[in-house]
Amino acid sequence: MSNAETTDRIFVTRNGDVQELSPRIEEMLLRDFEGLSLDLNGDTEKRPDFLCLGGELLIEMKSLTGSPQERIDNAVNQSQESIDLPRFYGDWPLQSVLKNLEPENALRFKSKVSDRLGRAIRTHIKKARGQLASFAQKNPSASHKILILTNEGHEEYDPDTVRFIVSKELHNYSANHPQKKEAIDAVLFFTEMHALVRANTASFPIHVMKASHSTHATSLDEVISRLARSWKSRTELFDVPELPPNYSGFIRIENAPTRLTEQKAWEQNYRKNPYMQYLSDSELAYLWRRTIFYGALLIESPSSLSKEQIKEILKARTHIQIELSERGIPLDTLRPTKEDVQKFIRNMNIPLHVK
16 A cells, blocks of 8 residues: 545555455455355355354355446436536546536436446345345344445445445335345445545445344344454555544545556546646636647647657646546536637647646
8 A cells, every 4th residue: 555645635545456355255254254155056146155153144245346337327318408417528526526516406416326326236135135035044043144245446336325325225125024024134345445544544344234123133243343353354454644633534545556558647646646636727727728729739730749749738638637527627618719729829839737
C-alpha cells in the first residue's frame, strides 16, 4: 500500500496485482473453521458451499464479479428525458450526476440507480436463501446459516450501498412472509475496494447485516466475531497519516497493477495529485474547450502538432475529464465558441501545463 497525497478526494493506492477474495475466504473456512466443501460431489447449484464447525455453521458464497456499469448506464439513458438529465460521457460517479438535479429528481434517479445496482445482489440472496433452506431442512444441526457476499473489484458496490440493499431485501422478505422464518441468518459482505479508517489506521472489516430474527442471537454473534477475527489476521492494516486524527469513515482503494497502459498511468497520477481541483469551473471549462479544439486539429491536420504537443493534449484531456466528472459538470455544456477558436489559434504555442 502507498498513501495518496493529501487531497479532498480521499483514497489509497494499492500497488501490485490484486488477489481475488473468494479463494482466500475459502482457505480461511477450510483451515480455521473445520470447513467441509459441499461442492466436491459436483452439486454446486442446489447445495451451499461449506459446512463448518462440525456441522453447526452453514455457508453459501456469492461473488459480485460482473461490472454494474451497464445497468447504471441503462438507468441513466432511461432517465435522460423523464427528469431532464444532463448528458455525460464515460463513467461518472453517481454523486456527480446528482449534483445537476433538483432534489426531487435526484431522489428519483438515485432510487432507480440503486434498484439497478441491487439486482445482482438480490438475485444472489434469493438463490442462497433456497440453497440454505433446502440443506438446513435435512440437516437441523446447522443452526447458523450465513451468506458470504464478496466484491471482486467494483467500486460501485461500496459498503453503504450494499448494506442498504441487503438490509432492505432481508426486511422485505420478513415483512412479506410473516409466517415463514428467513433462511438466512446473516449476510457478511467482504470487500477490499473500500477501507475503513479510524485513528489514521485503515483496515478491511467484514460488513454484517443480520436478519430480524437474528438480531439478539448471541451464539450467532460469537460465530461472526470469530470470522471477523480470523479475517482480520489475514488482511493488511496500514497507516494513513495524512488524514486528520479524528477522521472516521470509508475511503476508496485505487488499484495500481504491476503493468499500466500510458492512459491508465495518467489517470492514476491525476487521482494521486488532482492539481486542477483548485481551478474555478470557468477556468476548467476553458481548458476543456481548448483540448477539444486541439483534438479536432489533431484529426484534421496531425502534422501541424509535434509529438510532445499530441501527448500533452491527450494527457490534459484525461486529467480534465476526471476533474469534470468529480465536479459533475456535463460535457455537452462545454463546447467551444467561435471566439474560443480564434483565441486558441492565437495561443497555439502556449503549453497546457499538465503534470
